[in-house]
Amino acid sequence: MEKSAINKAKKIFFSIFSGLDRQLGLILLGLAGIGFITFLSASQNTPVRFEDELRNLALSFAVMWIVSRIPPKWLEMAAVWIYGIGVALLIAVAIFGLIKKGARRWLNIGFVIQPSELMKIAMPLMLAWYFQKREGIQKSWDYGVAAIILGIPVLLIARQPDLGTALLVFAAGMYAIILAGLPWKWILPFLGIGALGIILIIIFGSTICAHDVVWPLVHNYQKNRVCTLLDPSSDPLGKGFHTIQSMIAIGSGGFFGKGWFQGTQAHLEFIPEKHTDFVFAVFSEEFGLLGNLVMLALFFALIKRGLAISASAPNLFTRLLGGSVTLIFFTYAFVNIGMVSGLLPVVGVPLPFISYGGTALVTLGFGAGILMSIHRHRRLVQS
Template identity: 90%
Template sequence: MEKSPVKKIQSIFFSLFSGLDRQLGLILLGLAAVGFFTFLSASQNTPVQITDELRNLALSFVVMWLVSRIPPKWLEMGAVWIYSLGVALLVAVAVFGLIKKGARRWLNIGVVIQPSEIMKIAMPLMLAWYFQKREGLKKSWDYAVAVIILIIPVFLIARQPDLGTALLVFAAGLYVIILAGLPWKWILPFVAIGVIGILLIIIFGGTICAHDVVWPFVHDYQKHRICTLLDPSSDPLGKGFHTIQSMIAIGSGGFFGKGWFQGTQAHLEFIPEKHTDFVFAVFSEEFGLLGNLILLALFYALIKRGLAISASAPNLFTRLLGASVTLIFFTYAFVNIGMVSGLLPVVGVPLPFISYGGTALVTLGFGAGILMSIHRHRRLVQS
């Protein structure tokens, strides 16, 4: 008996989404819905921006679906080529890239692209491939080689300068190196140095900032961000404006928030970059602490599900790749919420699936697609 049109449509629909992880898909849809409704308020119903955001979200999910159909073995085979292409494009940016707002981050190849975004995916791919090849043979120098693989693109991105993206790429690679079995005796000294450095900045940073001391190896804008973090009121109408206004918005939301479209800080234009980097301040003002707890629960569920998919992956490459991609989602959320709340310096990191954006959403969609691919092909990959 021939199927009815409705059943044919249902059959096509289920075949398109067969094998995808439903839990992960629902979590991502939840985050995208929260992001879109927050964006409606932040953009004040600007039709062009709303259309752009819908297009970006749709493109992100299409990329996720396409990547989910790619077997992890193909990703492993293409890892070196993708990494090499990313580094080559970063070198091209350094030589003849486009300069906007004092930064050389873009390349015109018929269309304008930002090659550093490629490295957010290329870095964990490359290092997961490297440690897969060295499985069972790892020695100390293998980790040194991995660090070199990591440092080259991070250096090229940091000198553009683009501290936010450099941080994310560094974190993506570092997660792979640590998960691959980096000995604790190598990790602890760097943790100790980091803790001591943070304490010194907290104790003496205010004095150094007040006397305008030159900081070695640090750009002026990076120094200003750290000084502003320590004391936003030192430049309330300049470098500290972002932090002060976002903290006011978060605090004024209370427990239940002011209500959708009722945020005064956002609608009176006090929050800068309110639909991109500082969208969390808009969300906090309108939905309050209760909304924040729900949002954090969604991110927790995303990270938990991603790690569960990674843990059940059949070989070292997919386990390292999946865990690194998942922890990148964590890093995005942690850094963005931290900087908007005044706990971390402002570094221009978007909130995953919440902030408006094109390239970042596509990158996040690619990462989600990798997790979907690992889940979908987990029985087909031989360990």
């Protein structure tokens, strides 16, 4: 009787997880495990509880499991609707959204949501759908149409203002456009302009910041972030405090780290937002360079596996969607680690599956579910 019950339980277990990509699943569990261990230390003296993080992780993996069961064809059919609803919600936010800390980013529809998070998934969905429809008859002007599709939500998000999310949505869309075959002769001039801009900021930025020059089309807080990046010591107890303290924490961890719960920067309250945006600084201080190498190896494995799933996808829609979602994970990790390490301006970008959060974790779970779905249904989708 007991043996029969065990066999039945095994069948149920394997039926639940059948079709999921094991490699991807193990990588995500590894990152989530690191995140939860770090959260237990980083959340000390904060109002959040470990039960909250467990709930968020469980919800994220539940969303991943549900989405993994949805055939990519269904996602393709829903793409326009999801994009349209997302843009409509962004317009609603602009008209009567909730204002918190000087930004209008949230909408109360019985419960509070942040519609810009939806666009991180809606954007690659919509552009993958568009280029799938234009496959075989694609013209140069299709990239112009794609730019308009991308530009509308990016501008709506940027004016909230929420530059960090706007850049993530822009990156998600650009990945789809580039993977769809955007010619290098169009990409290189923009890369050149961007590189020139960075060089000019490095050379003249400190002088401009020192003279308090007004920057056109840039909010004051955005200008301050760039100026702080160039010289955080110019205001060590004000605008530069976050960057300086996070870099001290990373450096003080050494090779092996100070040990779990032993991080002085974190537990003496020097690191701001230590369980969310700056969780990497807490992890670095307590687990050192060795811990960082393990985390980076997991992120590398995540990107590698995601691109492998995308490369083996059977049609253009799934290839573009899978590739874009995978590169979103890369962008999240790159921007967050660069920000905390003092290499990029401070923006509100969480570290995937490591930072505490609800909406962002659900979005990441949705993205992981898309990759699982592409892998699970790859033989069922016709080229």
